[in-house]
Amino acid sequence: MPSATEIGKRYFRALxxxxxxxxxxxxxxGGIDRFxxxxxxxxxxxxxxxxxxxxxxxxxxxxxxxxxxxxxxRTAVRWQxxxxxxxxxxxxxxxxxxxxxxxxxxxxxTVEENLIQHNDAYIDSGDLARQLGFLPAAGSxxxxxxxxxxxxxTRLLGRIHGGEPERIADGVWIVRGxxxxxxxxxxxxxxxxxxxxxxAGSESMAGPLRSAAARLGGIKRVVLGHAxxxxxGAAPGLGAPVWCHPSExxxxxxxxPFRPYWHLExxxxxxxxxxxxxxxxxxxxAVQIAGTVAEGDDVAGFRVIELPGHAPGQIGLFRESDRLAxxxxxxxxxxxxxxxxxxxxxxxxxxxLSTPQAADSIRKLASLEPSAAWAxxxxxxxxxxxxxxxxxxxxxxx
Numbered sequence: 001m002p003s004a005t006e007i008g009k010r011y012f013r014a015l016x017x018x019x020x021x022x023x024x025x026x027x028x029x030g031g032i033d034r035f036x037x038x039x040x041x042x043x044x045x046x047x048x049x050x051x052x053x054x055x056x057x058x059x060x061x062x063x064x065x066x067x068x069x070x071x072x073x074r075t076a077v078r079w080q081x082x083x084x085x086x087x088x089x090x091x092x093x094x095x096x097x098x099x100x101x102x103x104x105x106x107x108x109x110t111v112e113e114n115l116i117q118h119n120d121a122y123i124d125s126g127d128l129a130r131q132l133g134f135l136p137a138a139g140s141x142x143x144x145x146x147x148x149x150x151x152x153x154t155r156l157l158g159r160i161h162g163g164e165p166e167r168i169a170d171g172v173w174i175v176r177g178x179x180x181x182x183x184x185x186x187x188x189x190x191x192x193x194x195x196x197x198x199x200a201g202s203e204s205m206a207g208p209l210r211s212a213a214a215r216l217g218g219i220k221r222v223v224l225g226h227a228x229x230x231x232x233g234a235a236p237g238l239g240a241p242v243w244c245h246p247s248e249x250x251x252x253x254x255x256x257p258f259r260p261y262w263h264l265e266x267x268x269x270x271x272x273x274x275x276x277x278x279x280x281x282x283x284x285x286a287v288q289i290a291g292t293v294a295e296g297d298d299v300a301g302f303r304v305i306e307l308p309g310h311a312p313g314q315i316g317l318f319r320e321s322d323r324l325a326x327x328x329x330x331x332x333x334x335x336x337x338x339x340x341x342x343x344x345x346x347x348x349x350x351x352x353l354s355t356p357q358a359a360d361s362i363r364k365l366a367s368l369e370p371s372a373a374w375a376x377x378x379x380x381x382x383x384x385x386x387x388x389x390x391x392x393x394x395x396x397x398x
Contacts, residue, residue, distance in 0.1 A: 004075040004111040005068050011116065012077060016063045018055050020048050028115040035121045056089025057096060077107045085132060094134065101131045165212040168374065169324050175212050178202040178282065180339045183377050184230055187326050188213055189300040194220030196300040197238065198317060198326050199231045199376055203284035206237030223299055225328025226311035227251035228259065229283035231376060241290035245306070245313030249289050257283035266350040271337035302326070307365060309358025310347040318368055325370040331362050331392050334378040341378050344392035362393040
């Protein structure tokens with residue numbers, strides 16, 4: 001019975017000879033040839049189609065086995081390939097340009113009953129792209145210009161979707177992002193070998209949030225202040241369990257970016273035109289909920305406080321040690337229709353389950369005498385926090 005090493009060498013001899021019948025005969029029907037980072041093809045037809053196109057693009061294609069390493073029924077084949085992109089066939093959508101390639105790679109074959117069941121093929125696609133002329137040569141001026149252009153794009157997207165985290169208290173960081181630029185606030189709380197993310201902003205903030213949290217130990221969990229589109233948006237893209245108040249579970253799991261109790265007709269002409277278009281753009285879709293939190297629960301050293309009114313399950317986090325409050329949309333410090341910042345106020349009635357209850361929640365927050373109250377948008381309330389919150393609950397309607 002031939003060994004896995006012998007089957008691997010037989011397969012690569014067939015590829016070197018451009019013998020597609022012999023190559024596909026090495027495969028178990030239904031086997032998966034996985035080109036890591038590119039595509040999976042299913043034997044035998046997918047293997048035949050892939051290498052048939054490769055040979056049509058590189059008519060002088062050759063492949064040499066450099067060495068093999070085998071353990072039981074798995075063999076790793078390190079190889080070197082050469083060829084000229086002479087056509088007439090295209091390669092991954094690119095027309096032949098005469099470029100010559102010389103690349104190394106490694107295939108890891110799993111063999112059962114003398115047939116290949118699975119293959120993981122690894123190749124440096126960046127080096128291949130450079131040799132084909134699709135990317136500038138390493139160390140060239142063209143590569144430097146491309147890197148500079150990429151950095152400009154990165155900085156621009158950072159300004160729009162989420163910038164560098166800013167430390168606002170011991171173990172607490174804010175990431176500002178979203179569109180309009182930096183009007184949405186997401187909080188990162190260090191502790192327990194990872195980061196708790198409070199609120200999740202808009203969908204476009206997922207990448208900046210993952211990056212910011214990675215420097216602090218990685219995301220351990222996400223806790224939603226409530227399930228509005230602009231507060232759950234990035235949650236599906238963060239790759240961590242998501243928690244919320246029991247009254248927000250159904251909304252979080254819904255694919256609808258609009259809440260049934262909203263009255264958008266209460267907005268002015270500008271808001272009625274703009275916000276129904278922005279909300280679906282901010283939203284990342286339905287969120288899987290791993291668990292719930294309620295009044296008095298501990299979240300990364302903060303106590304959960306229920307602040308309903310804007311949303312049925314709106315919550316905030318309060319830390320006794322420094323009296324810091326993170327409160328999502330308990331209050332606004334900007335006009336949601338214009339983005340203009342201002343003093344704390346009750347959230348706009350167009351988005352509230354109950355505006356009077358939202359005002360009562362601001363009074364509840366004031367009764368805790370926070371040293372600072374950080375909201376889900378724009379600026380925090382600092383200084384005379386209690387006085388500003390009491391004023392907001394009385395007269396600060398948006």
